[in-house]
Amino acid sequence: MNKVFADLPVTVFEAMSQAARDNNAINLGQGFPDDPGPEDIRRAAADATVNGYNQYPSMMGIPELRQAIAAHYGRWHKLSLDPMTEVMVTSGGTEALTASILAVVEPGDEVVVFQPVYDSYLPIIRQAGGIPRLLRLEPPGWRLTEEMLASVFNPKTKAVLFNNPLNPAAVVYPREDLELLARFCQKFDTIAICDEVWEHVIFDGREHIPLITIPGMRDRTIKVGSAGKIFSLTGWKVGFVCAAPPLLRVAAKVHQFLTFTTAPNLQAAVAYGLGKPDQYFHDMRQELARSRDRLTKGLERIGFPVLKSQGTYFLTVDLSPLGLNETDVEFCKRIVSDYKVAAIPVSAFYEQDAVTSVVRFCFSKKDETLDTALERLSDAV
Numbered sequence: 001m002n003k004v005f006a007d008l009p010v011t012v013f014e015a016m017s018q019a020a021r022d023n024n025a026i027n028l029g030q031g032f033p034d035d036p037g038p039e040d041i042r043r044a045a046a047d048a049t050v051n052g053y054n055q056y057p058s059m060m061g062i063p064e065l066r067q068a069i070a071a072h073y074g075r076w077h078k079l080s081l082d083p084m085t086e087v088m089v090t091s092g093g094t095e096a097l098t099a100s101i102l103a104v105v106e107p108g109d110e111v112v113v114f115q116p117v118y119d120s121y122l123p124i125i126r127q128a129g130g131i132p133r134l135l136r137l138e139p140p141g142w143r144l145t146e147e148m149l150a151s152v153f154n155p156k157t158k159a160v161l162f163n164n165p166l167n168p169a170a171v172v173y174p175r176e177d178l179e180l181l182a183r184f185c186q187k188f189d190t191i192a193i194c195d196e197v198w199e200h201v202i203f204d205g206r207e208h209i210p211l212i213t214i215p216g217m218r219d220r221t222i223k224v225g226s227a228g229k230i231f232s233l234t235g236w237k238v239g240f241v242c243a244a245p246p247l248l249r250v251a252a253k254v255h256q257f258l259t260f261t262t263a264p265n266l267q268a269a270v271a272y273g274l275g276k277p278d279q280y281f282h283d284m285r286q287e288l289a290r291s292r293d294r295l296t297k298g299l300e301r302i303g304f305p306v307l308k309s310q311g312t313y314f315l316t317v318d319l320s321p322l323g324l325n326e327t328d329v330e331f332c333k334r335i336v337s338d339y340k341v342a343a344i345p346v347s348a349f350y351e352q353d354a355v356t357s358v359v360r361f362c363f364s365k366k367d368e369t370l371d372t373a374l375e376r377l378s379d380a381v
């Protein structure tokens with residue numbers, strides 16, 4: 001069997017969701033909201049289903065959605081994209097990333113990856129024959145540094161995978177860090193695959209800056225997005241790849257044999273959603289920030305040191321000052337079985353030199369879900 005996959009554990013998100021089901025626990029592990037999502041967008045999907053969006057759509061995505069993606073990024077980021085040659089719809093962000101990695105990486109190529117790293121990146125890089133060059137971001141800031149990049153970038157660096165906003169650290173990167181990364185990409189002729197699925201889930205007036213908009217990066221960045229995250233409809237699995245035509249063409253050749261296409265009724269509904277006024281997105285941020293604050297305050301009251309979340313559905317707590325004498329994995333096992341609350345151990349986002357004292361909680365939940373979880377955790381430390 002294929003060693004890249006045969007020896008892998010089941011992804012931590014599925015494993016913890018299964019543990020939550022087995023223990024009848026509140027699931028603050030895998031990132032998904034527990035409300036049904038925007039009603040008008042769900043209705044748009046129902047209407048599209050009834051009105052005939054049910055056969056194979058175009059491999060690249062239905063034209064309405066590709067146009068809506070281009071218009072959306074034009075409106076939010078002044079990014080000008082040709083919907084027909086620079087935009088592709090995929091079955092979720094994970095497929096978009098896989099298509100992008102397989103499109104770029106060839107055997108022997110080096111690929112720079114930052115830890116904490118989302119768990120789908122490394123197996124796909126290895127399947128392509130790429131050699132991951134791992135860097136380690138340090139809490140609490142998780143910032144990029146010149147020394148760090150200089151230690152791995154070299155003429156063999158074919159690609160860098162960069163996740164911004166960063167899951168699980170919940171950091172939104174400032175322009176300075178993006179410009180630093182862009183300098184290295186240009187110096188070593190490196191392609192950036194930028195996982196920006198959390199681009200709209202940012203708080204406190206922060207701005208998301210797509211790496212593709214940094215000068216010199218337009219033709220060397222593959223931008224990955226996700227409607228599931230933008231509209232809190234994570235099970236829909238509608239993702240996007242945006243890139244200059246020479247990059248997108250090859251990603252499309254991979255996509256045609258991964259999933260070929262994506263449910264057209266959902267694509268039609270996402271096209272409708274992306275056209276919603278700016279205020280909708282601002283309100284969504286505000287609502288999620290309120291949930292973040294509710295969980296943050298509740299956890300702090302219990303005594304957990306919370307690392308403040310700038311974006312994503314997640315916040316992290318640092319167990320090290322608590323003197324619990326257990327790792328993040330042990331802590332997560334204990335709270336799911338004894339307190340009926342599931343969380344994600346951040347060490348799952350490392351392949352080497354793991355941070356083993358940080359745990360991720362998902363706050364994109366109803367108030368009563370968060371309050372019950374907090375009540376259950378009240379004597380966990």
Ligand code: GLN
Binds near residue numbers: 013014031032094167
């Ligand atoms: N991105 C989600 C998270 O971090 C997980 C998605 C998945 O389970 N494939 O929780």
